[in-house]
Amino acid sequence: MAKAKYLEIADAIIHQIDIGHYHEGHKLPAHRALAEEYSTTAVTVAKAYSYLAEQGHIESFVGRGSFVKSRSTLKQAIQSQLVEDEWNFSILQPCLGSAMEQIHNAMSQCFREALKPELFGYIENTGCSAHKQAGMKWLQQSSGLQIRSAEHVLLTNGAQHALSTLIELYSKPGDSIAVEAQTYPGILSIINMLGRTAVGVELDEQGMSPSHLQAVCAQHQPSLVVIVPSHQNPTTRTLSLERRKAIASVIQRHHTWLVEDDIYSFLNTEVIAPITNFIPEKSFYISSLSKAISPGLRTGFVKAPQSQVDKLAAHIRSMVWLASPMTFEVAAQLISSGVAFELAKDQKKIAEQRQVIARTILEGERLESQYNSFHIWLTLPEHVNTDEFVNTAKERGMFLSNGRFFCYNESYSQSIRLSLMSIPDQTHFEIGLRHLKTLLDQYQSSI
Template structure:
């Protein structure tokens, strides 16, 4: 049999993967069965399968079979709607229509404050008044010890994460994260050549005992944790659990990155883990979830030992974040309007969580931007995502958030990106009906 034959079979299988006929984690037919269907030999099918293994489209396990790989990427997890009529349950962002008018006003006023000093280069990652605004913002939601020296400005929380991973680790190093985590962390680690290992979660967040075990076995250089309204599960660590995590970090003298971008959703401020271990922790906060992703205003509190190091990294990377954005941010924070906008988002999230609970019959969180929704057993995650998209419903498969261990068999639903509650209600009803329906695979499977 010619080489062209097994390559053509591989292309046929790839086409079935791309079309969704063979969804992610789907078990491919045995060699003999597919050979019969395609009028070839089992040996030729085996060569095609091996070619797809080499291309990382499938993976084979002795005694279990060959399965389609999950091709997770940020573009798949966080999808802009292709059509304005789509129901976008994918993007975790604030309900932007609520913030549009005050943000427009703040931006217009910011342009009136521009002068030669604000339009030029500056040291220390940004202007002092803007760094002090970040101190006020983070303190309001539970961080203490911030000042204009140890608080740096970044182009949002994602930039802060990338900056810290590159500054604190080397290629080949290991990073410990929650076993279900934001894929942006995994994307940074992968592109930087770092390894990621998951730490088990329970109802109170990252498990301290498992964190200790992971540190002992894997020797990670740093630990990343999302303590409030964790993405994707929505879990918020209570104070006692934060104490336990801090104790493990201190006992092992390891770096902690505390990504508290959702801290504003807590009904009352919860003391940051970083308060307990200020010289071992890096605390991230910002305005992208509370006000607008377009502001790209991130606030990074760092240990005294790393102020100069991180300033140098920022200078080499972007020199400084846009002062125009920070003029508007500082104005909103100093006037108190930023906190009012954040509280409005929190109240909207509470209302929408209640709506989702009533329509989907699932008890989620009291507040939070997302719902970690368990699928009925008869649905495979990627197949559900595909069928939902065919109906104009854009959702994120739970498998995209998995670091290691068993698949969660959940879908993450953003409840905030859809502007009107009427359309949100319509979309939730469509999701409910789809979940209740039966999907029948082709009989030759």
């Protein structure tokens, strides 16, 4: 059955929005003008506009017209759809292949071997003790975190839930939150939605600058400092042990909390002590299985200072009561059996292979990465407009993350973030990279 005319028009407008031809705030054509273009009636166009408004794409005002509605920065920077004839280089996740079978086996085993009443009811203290024990094992072995008791571990629905919980609880509307000058859009989205203000801390070749953090703390007195110390998103930089100690020293001198989001620590060649180890009484440490195994498990672990465990647990209980015990049962099974660590090693190996492929295909381009990072921070030639390049790539089926979405103040960036892991099939991945290289060469030859 043919699609209704108004839906065809709506789909065409959505496409124009997606590729950037209709930008945020753009005024759409009048009903009669668009009706002529599509050989239909103004009534049909009005129906299309009404549908687009219901779906949240546009907003209409009597006497003024219809305009493209503002869209989530996070949604623009990170797109999760996987379409066979497209290449999604925008989302950082594990390369899901053989891991899915092992996760499925762990799920089957968990719910086949024993019926545990605690998995189906309410649990005090934000989760089962066995799940916290598994979390402690993951934190210790994947990152070298020093932790004396599993009671210091709280369970969340992934790292993003942990971040939003900590920002909401340990700051108030209007407060400053110090972040890396280029950082993960999910952090910025939380800060903006909760009415806080992000303050950028400059990065050097190692990562966050201790001297600039000192200046930011002195001037803005941030409630929290959020940092990604390993394979930083988007720059891929990893803080050395000396740099981590320097950051800890700055935090120690100021009335602020550290939130150490270390979800990529499993990629480090050698264990590097977390910043939290040096200031355990002033730091919250976050990890999860989302990058190492699967984001679908939604299993996050927070190591809290002993003085804050009860306060944080009470807040989690008030907001969501507890993270799903069923998914944590699967996570605990994977961790205790050692499968989780093997899967993490497999992802690290795939990342190493794809970095080699990417560096070979993109030879001559200005890019920054570590040899086992999940992504690349690619700087475009100076004459290339990043917004235009990203939109053109999207028209050709390549989804890239515009660097400006990683800037704490959304300033223009000459860079893009390129994920190497979200395309499962390696041949399809290589084809996508070659298409990207062709586009880069075309822009370079247009000088």
